[in-house]
Amino acid sequence: xxxxxxxHSVFVLLFPYALLFxxxxxxxxxxxxxxxxxxxxxxxxxxxxxxxxxxxxxxxxSVFMQKVLPNTVVYAVFTGIGGYILSFLLAxxxxxxxxxxxxxxxxxxxxxxxxxxxxxxxxxxxxxNGDKSGYxxxxxxxxxxxxxxxxxxxxxxxxxxxxxxxxxxSSMGIGFLAMLSGxxxxxxxxxxxxxxxxxxNRFQEIIYITIPLxxxxxxFGAIMAIVGTFQAGGVGTTLSGANPTxxxxxxxxxxxxxxxxxxxxxxxxxxxxxxxxxIFVYAMSEGAKKLFSSDD
Numbered sequence: 001x002x003x004x005x006x007x008h009s010v011f012v013l014l015f016p017y018a019l020l021f022x023x024x025x026x027x028x029x030x031x032x033x034x035x036x037x038x039x040x041x042x043x044x045x046x047x048x049x050x051x052x053x054x055x056x057x058x059x060x061x062s063v064f065m066q067k068v069l070p071n072t073v074v075y076a077v078f079t080g081i082g083g084y085i086l087s088f089l090l091a092x093x094x095x096x097x098x099x100x101x102x103x104x105x106x107x108x109x110x111x112x113x114x115x116x117x118x119x120x121x122x123x124x125x126x127x128x129n130g131d132k133s134g135y136x137x138x139x140x141x142x143x144x145x146x147x148x149x150x151x152x153x154x155x156x157x158x159x160x161x162x163x164x165x166x167x168x169x170s171s172m173g174i175g176f177l178a179m180l181s182g183x184x185x186x187x188x189x190x191x192x193x194x195x196x197x198x199x200x201n202r203f204q205e206i207i208y209i210t211i212p213l214x215x216x217x218x219x220f221g222a223i224m225a226i227v228g229t230f231q232a233g234g235v236g237t238t239l240s241g242a243n244p245t246x247x248x249x250x251x252x253x254x255x256x257x258x259x260x261x262x263x264x265x266x267x268x269x270x271x272x273x274x275x276x277x278x279i280f281v282y283a284m285s286e287g288a289k290k291l292f293s294s295d296d
Contacts, residue, residue, distance in 0.1 A: 029278070035271035042265050053272035064273075067248035068256045071160060072230075075252060078164045080229035083171040084222060090172065091180040092210065106180065113173035124166050125239060128152040153239040156249035163235045163250050171228065175221030182217030183210055219292035226284045230277055233258060253277045 036053055038046035057064055090109060094102045127135045130151030137149040152158045186209075194209050211218065233254025237243040243259055245251050251259075253273065261270030 032271045032274050032278075035268050036275045038268040038271075040267040040271075042267055046268065049268070053269045054276075056269070057272055057276065063244075063248055063251070064256060068251050068253055071248075071250065072252050074160065075164060075167075075232065076229045079167040079171060079232070080225050083168050083229075084175070084225040086168065087172055087176040087221060087225075088179055088218070091176055091183055092206065094180060095183040102184075106177070109172045110177060112170040113176075124162075125153070128162055128239060130154055153241075154246050156245075156247035159236060159240055159245060159250040162239060163232075166235055166239070167232060171225075173224065173228070175224035175228075178217040178220045178224075179214060182214030186210065186213040215292045219288060222288040222292065223285050226281055226288065230254065230281050253280075 035046060037048060037050055039049045039052075040046040094105055094109075097105070126133075129135070129137065130149060130153065132138060132141065132149050134149065134152070136152065137146070140146045141149070150158075152162060190209055190213065191205065194205060199205055199208060231254055233252045233256075236245045236250025236252065236255060237258075240246055240250060243255060243263065245255065254277075257270050257273045257277070260266045260273065
């Protein structure tokens with residue numbers, strides 16, 4: 001037995017992880033792909049319909065094409081790309097500070113990502129409450145900017161911008177910490193060598209030294225930002241208190257999946273949307289890998 005364990009110790013150690021990976025990642029993914037080709041209402045046995053769900057998604061689902069996709073693109077640009085750039089800039093600025101100050105500010109910036117759901121329900125819903133008791137309405141009424149309370153989170157004009165603000169507030173998570181670690185643990189001698197070789201300002205320092213040094217951490221941060229963007233959906237429904245959101249103004253791919261899967265019980269169609277989202281995430285992750293790939 002001891003000889004067997006010594007010879008196969010790597011496989012023994014990897015077995016628990018491999019088992020969990022298969023049970024909670026591989027099997028659900030395969031099941032979702034299989035269900036996407038069926039008509040399944042969670043009660044009757046799935047009925048195979050071929051590519052009907054995918055054809056219907058791109059040809060008959062006007063909400064998906066006219067509301068969900070445009071909303072997701074806008075949301076992804078501001079919270080995905082914008083949040084990623086903001087994470088890098090904050091990480092770079094914190095790296096310029098002394099360790100005690102940097103640690104204190106990092107905890108403050110990172111904390112919302114750990115309590116996002118709780119803070120969303122207890123603070124942001126109160127801030128954007130549609131009556132006079134809402135903090136934003138109370139402030140604007142007091143200052144005379146509005147005459148009547150505004151239903152911010154129930155308005156199709158304001159819901160998506162509010163979702164972007166709330167998401168950016170809580171987006172400094174693991175990716176932000178990874179980039180901060182990559183920047184602060186870089187070889188400081190390279191910066192001195194860079195200025196000797198002709199670097200003249202901080203911008204050139206970031207482009208030619210900081211970003212190449214932190215490429216692995218920036219790749220990780222990019223993938224986390226992509227996954228986080230496409231996983232989002234609960235923000236709009238929590239703020240507005242409805243799914244679908246008012247006039248589908250805050251409807252994202254994740255919300256659309258929840259709408260068809262858990263409210264209408266059209267699991268086959270919901271699975272098809274999930275597979276499309278998986279393809280989007282995979283394609284964008286591969287693009288991020290190529291962008292931050294290194295020849296070293």
